[in-house]
Amino acid sequence: MTQQCETNKEKDRAQQWLRVRDILRKYSENSLAYLSLEPDKQWFFAEGFDGVASYAISGHTMVICGDPICPEAHFSEFLAQLRRFAAAHRYRIVFLMTMATHLDAYRSAGFGCHKSGEEAVFDVQTWSMAGGKCAKVRSSWHTAVHKGLAVKEYRPWDKRDPEVERQFIEISDQWLQGKHTARLQFAVGSLMLDQPCDKRYFYAVDTDGVIQGFNVLNPYRCGKAWIIDIMRRREGCPHGVMELLFHDIMAKLKQEGAEQASLGAAPFYRTADHPHADLSERAEHYVYTHMNYMYGFESLQQAKAKYNPDWQNIYIVCRPKHLSLWMEEAAFAVLDSHGFRDYVQAFLEMRRVEKAEKKKARRDKRQKRKE
Structure with missing residues (x-):
């Protein structure tokens, strides 16, 4: 019973x-x-x-x-x-x-x-790395590109890849070990790889196939806006991984016609x-x-x-x-x-x-x- x-x-x-x-x-x-x-x-x-x-x-x-x-x-x-x-x-x-x-x-x-x-929110259609305010982001992005890093999208609802998911979890565990408090929850999401529920996963990989960082996005405004809910990078990763991910994600969202993006709360x-x-x-x-x-x-x-x-x-x-x-x-x-x-x-x-x-x-x- x-x-x-x-x-x-x-x-x-x-x-x-x-x-x-x-x-x-x-x-x-x-x-x-x-x-x-x-x-x-x-x-x-x-x-x-x-x-x-x-x-x-x-x-x-x-x-x-x-x-x-x-x-x-x-x-x-x-x-x-x-x-x-x-x-x-x-x-x-x-x-x-x-x-x-x-x-x-x-x-x-x-x-x-x-x-x-x-x-921190952005107009996807007008945001650019040009200008002095994004000079550091632009420099870091160039560094990552020159090191041969590339951004890919992982689509677990199409086909699961155990190796990609293993590296996501490995990077997350490394990140958590460096915190002074436990993992935040409730206002921060989890990977939910078994039930992705409209999430999107982007990762930066080096020339050896090692994932150096990844971002997880959640939609809002009926899919016209996206928040980068999770940002993780591997310990000791090359400089510019996060900047490369952000640049390529914004370019992808702009191409798709998205209106707004968010990096979440400060x-x-x-x-x-x-x-x-x-x-x-x-x-x-x-x-x-x-x-x-x-x-x-x-x-x-x-x-x-x-x-x-x-x-x-x-x-x-x-x-x-x-x-x-x-x-x-x-x-x-x-x-x-x-x-x-x-x-x-x-x-x-x-x-x-x-x-x-x-x-x-x-x-x-x-x-x-x-x-």
């Missing part, structure tokens, strides 16, 4: 997954929309019209990934349904990385809106750069400038900025209106695969490293005086 129940649950999940995919193909606007298909999501479906919000529960907080996905005409009604659902379960609500487009609707529905960073970037910044926005600014050991927010923004994007504000939207410590803890808990304690441990390690560096600096100073 238990096995039969599990089988039925799997079938229901598979049917719901297909329903979510169909809604995404029609109405996705937020670049995070396709993360709704990741296995770490639950789904809240609208009643009376097509609509879905993907979420996770942490404590008494319902954390939602991006904006609700539905026809624009039903957006406010969908928010009302979400509020009723949350009230019935006594959940707080936190939307992560929402667009500025719907701020008026959120506020009218009684939600608070707090800037949480900016997203979390906590310029959150306090306006006169009415609240406490949570100022706290995010502090994290951005003082806690780069944990995640590298500043270096992440700089890595995106070199491609000369347009920066668009993103927001945390919440109810109650004021973003409490419990809501922030819930957000961190669903974003980090090891939970909120992972950030606490990383913070303590950061302080230990800082203390050791200061101690060494004082010791070196005393030694110089003696000399």
Whole structure:
């Protein structure tokens, strides 16, 4: 009986997954929309019209990934349904990385809106490496081309290649080992090679057939826009691998008639750069400038900025209106695969490293005086 129940649950999940995919193909606007298909999501479906919000529960907080996905005409009604659902379960609500487009609707529905960073977006049809702003990108691209690297697209839905997939996983594992926190999830996708769900995979390979880096793209805006959701490169890879991938991907998307591309969010970037910044926005600014050991927010923004994007504000939207410590803890808990304690441990390690560096600096100073 238990096995039969599990089988039925799997079938229901598979049917719901297909329903979510169909809604995404029609109405996705937020670049995070396709993360709704990741296995770490639950789904809240609208009643009376097509609509879905993907979420996770942490404590008494319902954390939602991006904006609700539905026809624009039903957006406010969908928010009302979400509020009723949350009230019935006594959940707080936190939307992560929402667009500025719907701020008026959120506020009218009684939600608070707090800037949480900016997203790097590009007009595919007009972007170019020409000019001084992309000089470093252009130089790196030339280096990769001269080393004989080439970009290819992997299409697992046509034919699986175990060797390509093995190298993807190998590179991802190397990348993860270099991080100070565990793998981020919820707002970052996974490879999903067994169920690619409209994803696209591009990789840079050298003359020996070794993959030196790869990118995974998710669609939004009904396939007229693409976000480079995953960017990985092999440890010790030739200079310019990521720049080569970005250039060739943009050229391919332009040829196909795509309108927009995204490199995703720069979390906590310029959150306090306006006169009415609240406490949570100022706290995010502090994290951005003082806690780069944990995640590298500043270096992440700089890595995106070199491609000369347009920066668009993103927001945390919440109810109650004021973003409490419990809501922030819930957000961190669903974003980090090891939970909120992972950030606490990383913070303590950061302080230990800082203390050791200061101690060494004082010791070196005393030694110089003696000399």
